Amino acid sequence: METKIGLEVNQTQGWRLGLKNLFSRENSKWWKTSRWWVQSLVWMLITNGVLLLLLFLLPFISATFEGVNPEDLEDIPDGITAFFSLAAISMPIGVVILLQGSIIDEKTLGTAEWVLSKPVSRTAFILSKLIAHALGILVTYVILQSTIAYGLISASQSKPIPILNYVKGSLLLALGLFFYLTLTLMLEVLFEKRTSVLGVALGVALGGALLINLFPALAFITPFAFPNMIPVVVQGLTPPGFLFFLPLISTAFMSLVFLAVAIWRFNHKPL
C-alpha cells in the first residue's frame, strides 16, 4: 500500500490486527493511573494485613496481656493456610469487581463501535483486555502479595519456608484468578447489563464453597476447592495420584473454554 509522507502502513493481518495498540491502551490504564497502587494497597491490607495480625499481633497480645488464654490461639490457622485460603476466597471477588463493565461499558458508550470501525480484529479487542488485566492481577494480586506473605511467614518461623512449593501454591492461586477473569470476560460479552455479570460471576465465586459441600464431586472439576488445596500444596503435603491434579486441569480447561466462547460470541455479535 502506498504511504503518505513516509508513513509506514500497518501490515498486520488476522487476529493480531490492532492488538498492540489496544493492549497498550489497556495496559496504560493499569500502570499509568492509580489503579496499580490502589489494588496493591487494598490486597495488602486484606491478605497481608490479616496475616500480620495472626502471625504477630495476636501472639504479642496473648504474651503481653493477662487474661488472654494461649490455648485460644491454637485454633488460629497457620500463616500459609491463612494467607492462601483468604486470598483464594477473596481475590476472585476482586477480579469480578475489577472486570465488570470492561466490555459492557464500551458497548454502551459507543467506544467499541468506534474502535471496531478501524482495522481491528474483534479477537484482539478481547485479548487486549485479557492480557492487560491478567498481567495487572498477576503482579498486584499474586506476585506482590505472595512475596510479602512469604516474608511475613518466614519471619514468624524465623527461617525461610521452602520456596518451590510456595511458588507452586502461588501459581495455583493465579490459575484460580484466571478462571474468574475469563469467566467475567465471557459474561461481559454474553450479557448487556453489569448487574447480570455481577450476579452470575459473584454467585459462582461466593457460592462455590457452598456448592462443594452439597456436591463434593464439584471439587474435582472446579477451582472451588482451591482455598483448601493451595495450603496443602505449599506445605508439600500433596497426595499422589491424578485425582489431586484434576481440578487444576479442569480449571485451566474451563478458563480456555470461557475465553473461546467470549471470542466466538464477540466475533458474531452485532454492534
Next chain:
Amino acid sequence: MILNNNVIQTNNLSKTFGNIEALNFLNLTVPKHSITGFLGPNGAGKSTTIKLLLGLLKPTSGTGEVFGLDIQKQSTEIRRRVGYLSQDPHFYPEMTARDVLRFTAKFFYTGPEKAIEERIEEMLTMVGLSEKADRKVNGFSGGERQRLGIAQAQINYPDLLILDEPAASLDPMGRQDVLNIMRNLQEKTTIFYSTHILDDVQRVSDRVVILNQGQLIAQGPIEELLSAGRDIVYVITLEGDTLKIRDKIIELPWVSNLAEEPLNNAIQWRIAVSDPDKAKRDLLPILVNCQGITVLNFGRQERELEEVFMRLVGGGNNGN
C-alpha cells in the same frame, strides 16, 4: 469483485432484527469522488446500512461491496481504507484529543512517530482543535467531539469517508466549516454521509440517496432528483414590449407553458421547458436578440430538496 467506478455497491442488501425489517433489498451505488447525501427519516435504516458496510453488523441476506471488496469476507481490508464518524461520537474519556488521534492513527500506521505526530497536528488544525489538543475529551462539548470525530475519520487519508450526521451538534459556523472540509476533500476521497439537514445536502452533494422504512426511495444525481417528474422552469424578468416575442416563445416546440405576471415596472415570465438542453442553449439568445426588450433577470427556478423529500417520503413512495 465488481470492476466499475462505484466505491459502494450493494445487491439486495437486507437486515432483519427479529421481526423488524430494518433494511429491505437495498441496491445502493455510490460513485468514486462523489459527495453522496444519505437521507431518510429516523428509523429509515441509514445507520443500519452504514454499519453493514463497515462490518459492524452482518446482513441477513444480500451482498455488498466497498472498493470491490466483500463487506462480510473482506471487512478488515475495507476498514483500512475507510474513515468513519458515528452519530454522536464518543471516545475514551481519559484521553486528550491528541491521544485520540494518536490512538486512531496507530491502527493504520506503525511509524515513524514524527510523521504520525505531524499528521495529528494537521488534523487538529483542520478542525480547529489545536488549542484544545491536550484537554481531556470528557470535558469537550458535543460540537468539539464532532470536530474531533471528523479529524479521526480523516487521519488515515481514507479513500471513502462515511459520516453519520457530521454537522449535528454544530453551530452554523461549524456546519459551514464541515461543508467546506467536505468540498475540499472531494478530489481526494469519496464522501458518503447521512444527514437530516436538507439544505446542506443541496449545497454540497452531487448525489442523493433517500431511504424510507428500510426501502430505497430514490437515488441519483441531485439535479435529476430535483427535476424529476416536472418540467424545468425558467424565471425571466423583462422590460419593454414583450407581446411580439411572447408568441414566438410559446410556439417553440420545447416550451410547455408560459405564465406571465407584472413585477414592479417589468414583466416576469415563468417558462416551463420540456427540453432542458435546448432551453439552456437557445432561450437566452432568443430574448437578448429581440429588439425592443431588455432582459433584467434570467435564471432557472431552483426546486428545494425539502419539497422533493417530503413528496417522496411523505407520499409513501417506494422504489427508484
